[in-house]
Amino acid sequence: MPADRLRFITCGSVDDGKSTLIGRLLHDTRQASDDQMAALARDSAKHGTQGEALDFALLVDGLAAEREQGITIDVAYRYFSTGKRHFIVADCPGHEQYTRNMATGASTADLAIVLVDARKGVLPQTRRHSWICALLGVKQVVLAVNKMDLVGWSEAVFEAIRAEYVALAEAVGIERVQAVPVSALAGDNLTRRGDAAWYTGPTLLEHLEAAPVPALDTQGAARLPVQLVLRPHQDFRGYAGTLAQGRLSKGDAVLVQPSGHEAVVASVAIGGREVEAAEAGQAVVVTLDRERDVSRGDVISALSAPLPVSDQFVAHVVWMDEAPLVPGRGYWLRIGTREVAATVTEISHRIEVNTQAHEAAKQLAMNDVGLVKLSLAAPIPLATYAESRALGGFILVDRLTNATAGAGVVRHGLRRGENVHWQAFSVDKAVRAAQKGQTPRCVWFTGLSGSGKSTIANLVERGLVAQGCHTYVLDGDNVRHGLNRDLGFTEADRVENLRRVAEVAKLMVDAGLVVLVSFIAPYARERETARSLFAPGEFVEVFVDTPLDVCESRDVKGLYAKARAGKIPNFTGINAPYERPEAPDLRLDTTAATPEVLARQVIDAIGG
Template identity: 65%
Template sequence: MGGPPTDLAAYLAEYEHKDLLRFITCGSVDDGKSTLIGRLLYESKALFADQLSALEADSRRHGTQGAEMDFALLLDGLSAEREQGITIDVAYRFFGTDKRRFIVADCPGHEQYTRNMATGASTADLAVVLVDARKGVLDQTRRHSYIVSLLGIRHVLLAVNKMDLVGYDQATFERIAGEYRALAAQLGIPHVHCLPLSALRGDNLTVRSAAMPWYEGPSLLEHLETVQVGRDGPEAGLRLPVQWVNRPHQDFRGFAGTIAAGSVRPGDAVVVLPSGRRTTVARVLGPDGELAVAVAGQAVTLTLADEVDVSRGDVIAAAAAPPQVADQFAAHLLWMDDQPMLPGRPYWIRLGTATAVATITELKHRVDVHTRAPLAAKHLELNEVGYCNLSLDRPLAFEPYAANRALGGFILIDRLTNATVGAGTLDFALRRAGNIHWQHLDVDKAARARIKRQTPRCVWFTGLSGAGKSTIANLVEKRLHALGLHTYTLDGDNVRHGLNRDLGFTDEDRVENLRRVAEVAKLMVDAGLIVLVSFISPFRAERRAARALFEPGEFVEVFVDTPLEEAERRDTKGLYAKARRGELPHFTGIDSPYEPPEAPELHLDTTAAPAEELAERVIARLVHD
């Protein structure tokens, strides 16, 4: 049958290679974001016949414009959005003109969906910030503009919408434009173009409107078609985060990924980070075969001249100008989870294509996104932004977000649920990973254990206050001591007299309390001891983080299981009574949760056997394993 007509094939080839602009629409509730994009798609003839038919039917059923089509329904795809007339999720649409291709993200305006807006902004080159001409610049306008600046968007198109409702008044537009330009200057947004329009009427949307002859600039679509967003070009050094080791057979080994910055040619000198191994590029392969050169944005596979160890998450970079390698950073963080961010709690971090364990070691302050003022805080709630220090369990290649989004933007992932809980931008390294090294010691853990003739362990007792943890741990240590074994007990109350005397009982302090104790226990195990840790340790995340510090088999979790009512009955210290009266806030089991272990090595039911018998079960596990 033959291929497509030559002219059609040429058109498709030309269309495929047109410049692509990614932009978002954002702003406050009911500023007309969805209507603007819907009408833009309609006016640029980017809708198919079936879409138009569906729009007409939906307009009759859910529309807010009477007999006219409600263009917002093209974007509000969720049933809840159509029922409430608001945007909840980010809606992406693709369209093109003769001059450019576009991917637009319609972002929600409600404050509670700020995290959704940040998701849309994370890949955008330009932001269309809508303002209702009747309301002017609102708090949510400032919030979204702050996030736009935080995520490195340098071009903003301020669309002063609903000009038809203010009689197309020039003074109203100029007042709003002046106020926003002042805001953009404070936020460090360098390129702002202000445009009066009516998305509903189509004024200044695709062509300039006769209703506003005093405006002499381009229409919204004309601006989008011509604006130069200034992405990193080939002059930047090569940055290729390795996504996949391509090994189809034993005679080929390549490293695939999308070039984040710069360009690459066969023969270029490169360095693999974080290892620092240097080599040269042998071949550059694209989807259709070998390439003489590849630039930022292209997906390629590189083969190297030498047998260098390269894995997913490594970065292949220009040897003459490599990025930094570090394991501690200062960063801005937008919290995206319903559960608060707690310093000291470990999370997975995804930076480029690399994954590591990250801990927020210090929350320096929370940022008031309306005024940018720093506010004292110990944790971050949903949709809050903070400035913090991050510590990783291994060094990674990175660049400040202002220089490179791919190597400077990160997400945090909950290690238990795999949910994305935060997104942030790296500012600078707090220390370079190469400055601190492990000092080799000839006397190691194995040698210390041999002289003690025992297997070092960390036995972690967890349970409610009054469950019997300290009682059982004390019986276990007495028995082990009688057997001639070397032990030490870290008890929750005792440690708070010294090492952790500066910590309270908030969730943040509990996390730090357990982090310190786990590190001390690790040192004691390294010394060859059997260390018994008796702490309420209410959160699974912290117990899991403690386990991760030890080698397989070294960590023994013991759940001392006692019902709350029984623990209260045994309340010799009167703590539960005080908590019930509101005198002890953040008390586990009363107004602070306890998360039972899901798969402990030992589960001791204190209502089914006396403490001595339960202690013997622990000893049997330690001595006879």
Template identity: 65%
Template sequence: MTRLDDATATVAAYLADHESRDLLRFITCGSVDDGKSTLIGRLLFDTRGLFEDQLAALEADSRRHGTQSGRVDYALLLDGLAAEREQGITIDVAYRFFGTAKRKFIVADCPGHEQYTRNMATGASTAEAAVVLVDARKGLLTQTRRHSFIVSLLGIRHVALAVNKMDLVGYDRAVFDAIEAEYRALATQLGIDHVTAVPLSALEGDNLTARSSNTGWYEGSTLLEFLESVPVGGHGGRPGLRLPVQWVSRPNQDFRGFAGTIAAGQVRPGDEIVALPSGRRSKVARIVTADGDLEVAGPGRAVTLTLEHELDISRGDVIAAAHDAPEVSDQFAAHVLWFDGAPLLPGRPYWLRIGTREVGASVTEIKHRVDVNTQEPLAAKHLEMNEVGVCNLYLDQPVPFEPYRDNRDLGAFILIDRETNATVGAGTIDFALRRAANIHWQHVDVDKAARARLKKQAPRCVWFTGLSGSGKSTIANLVEKRLHALGLHTYILDGDNVRHGLNKDLGFTPEDRVENIRRVAEVARLMTDAGLIVLVSFISPYRSERRLARELFEPGEFIEAYVDTPLEVAEARDVKGLYAKARAGRIPNFTGIDSPYEVPEHAELVLDTVHESAEALAQRVVDRLLSPP
């Protein structure tokens, strides 16, 4: 055998050994300046996970940006953004790969600042273990507790409590013991089953990869030993197949396959499957991959399945084992972690993405929010940024799901703002709500079309929106008078009038405003279903709620009429004296003064009350209503 053959065999053996090692994903988290980036940087250095050019760059960066008085600053290996180096903090989640003779690792260095809690949750969502750092000088802080709560919420059950900077407290055992005792009490409260406490100094390397003589009183494992021994792949899960469909593959008319990554279970040709949410069944014909057909495929494998029968399956559906299928529902109890600066409001519409499926959703009720320090439930009508709440959710269509404790892929979701497409929240499903399980839409023979034919009109909803005093009610009243004279059947839903009855229990907080519009939109939909032309006159200041109302109607039925009156003109009219009271602070949350009005972006009608009379504007509305939908 030649030297080349020897080298080839050596490389092949090394690659085979490397491939056979299991992989642990873990996060480092905790409060600001606890030393997370330094710990990972030192771990990479000590496990020889750096190339020579990286070491040279690290030494140069340490002289330029370092915080260790000329010594190597290991944190710079992780703080890659310019803003991070300038401020000396971690902003984004930094992922690094390294390995030892026993295992491969992907570590997520999560930011400690409260405003970047969403980034920490992102890192934790795929982790199987967590290293929670605590500065020995400071003990447990609010962010330590918040991160630990998120670790618990996301199902991580193996935690290393890394009591860092022990060198700055003289390696005092009493300090370590006190922090460990306090954290174990917190872990018990949170349901974190396995905690390993390690006294260390990330900067000096104490108890990181080797036991330190500075802590002769400590007889436990090093941090690396903990990471090498944590069980992998044991997060919940049931044996049945779970394949969220990412793509329907149709390269030609003779092939139709359903592509995705197996989230749980195994699949073999001949297995009986069920497609959800439709519930239709078939059997697996082939397991197709880029490397050829397989006889069996398991979790994490990207495959394309072909079936024996032609089923209507789309992206977002789930192919599951027929003998062990997940549930399907459109209402859930869930824990929600809110990311956005604007609060989460019950009733406001969002997009919800679960697995590969995206549906419309809203929070119907916030049961309570959770105090991150005590885990006590607190009353709440909305959730602010970084708050966690137990909520009820309603979806506009049923989705396959499993409780998060059983399946991360089908039990976790994100909430997306419909206007900005920004991710504003994340959550975990606890269980389905059974309250609607026995409620079904009752068929009636006399439908909307029949009612409309009897009235000889096309049912519509005209939604007048604008500032208080803009002229909404005046124009709506003129429109109804002209329609009535034409023999058409109408009804006005006026904001002030409705608040005397249906909505008299609601105030003017953002939460109450959302519920106010939700109720009125549902009533307007029912009236349209009765064949009426409904004229809704409400300030309805938020675009999201007006969009929610629009989506209740069929295409062409909803007409948004923006009564465009500048604030100064509306305030000058002020026939009810409301603006004067608001300016004096006697009416809080008054639209245009201390509560925002969001101007419609795509209104069907823009009614300019400054340059046109109310009579002329009313005729424009009538003309629109008399034209075909």
């Protein structure tokens, strides 16, 4: 029986033969059933690229678009085994636009097969994929120099490609490279020897069967990310998860992080059966000797060696979204079993993956890789990716669409995040609000320039003050004279503009005020990020809905005329987008009522 399991990926540039190699490998190891072979014959006749011969790539390319276009789009996983080992292989797409899919496959791989077309040599996408493999912890590579039959099995061609790739591997941090000359289509040097007498190394399968599998760290300090709190009845409270590192035994002293509460492990169970200890990689349920507030996303760590806790860290990020990564924009960060609001505060540099050069950048486009700094809404226990894939790898999720926008690896925490703590005071928001006899809120007016935001906000404040309320108005133009005078009107500057204002508004609400924010706020993501800073009910989004032509007809400041004349770049509604609120808390139709009537609607809505 096979003794262990190797997870590997195939990657490289377009048309290097990745799917053909995997299909041929499955065929030659007799992993394809009779039904699959019959389907392959039919598909080869319809979509194949090999004339009357079987097109082995179609064993792996499962999407209709892949078969029609002859490319790999999604990551295709296949399982097979030999007498020596089990395998899970991820066939990854070669097109640059699907780099995010390749990164997904690499994140769990132990080894990568990097294919290179012998006629083309090492290409930019070869370098990109190799760099991402190294970034995501893949330290061993099989360099499969494919289509050797088309260059006459030239040893000189093979050696030149091997030497170039070894130099690349050393530069990006790949530790082990085994180069194999192959013909994926004919099957040479996959499971059997080819015709090149000069090659005396292992076949591809022989190397896969012998390649070392990185062992889980069972000797380090225990780390248990809590996935689920089990409470079947009032006499039992257990914490379930997969032990990410170390060994956890009954009687061990542990620390619940990030809360810092100490406890002792009362019991350890695997598969419903109590055991004395569990090791890394095992799914366990543990109980503690005392009542502790433990939730999903917490980490139970060895008391003798806890993880550092911080709300700021440095990470490498592979950006996957069509919308660029802009500092200041908010996302959900999912790391281990925890989800927390996060913001990229700074892009230190973009990495040119073909040369590994560091380039200055204000944003990251899709498929870019960069070194960034992140700030979290709450501190979390942090492990570097080098220490733990399970606890050091994360994804960034778009707040609006819930789509994965980026993937990253923790490099190190920032000391300022570890050493700066929120100072609690005896006089809090509730006391300040009670003193003023009001419910503090942030009322956020959004709409096009000239829609009437500031006019209505001014009337709302006058009405609230007349009723004895304590208020303040944050106006877009006024704030740009001081706090945000260093910001322009690029997308990145607009995002930072709104981030700062939202933080100021949060402090004003904490002071017990009703703060009225009058900003265009063109991006839905930033408005949602602003909302997330406040407690439920504290944030009221007011959409001042005025058609563009009406705003232009007013043009009190002459801005639309300048924008139309090309004198103002990035002007919202003309040459920059405005994302209308889909579900505002209050919509004001300025074409149907006077500002005074609309202001009264706002006051009534917030209970003033």
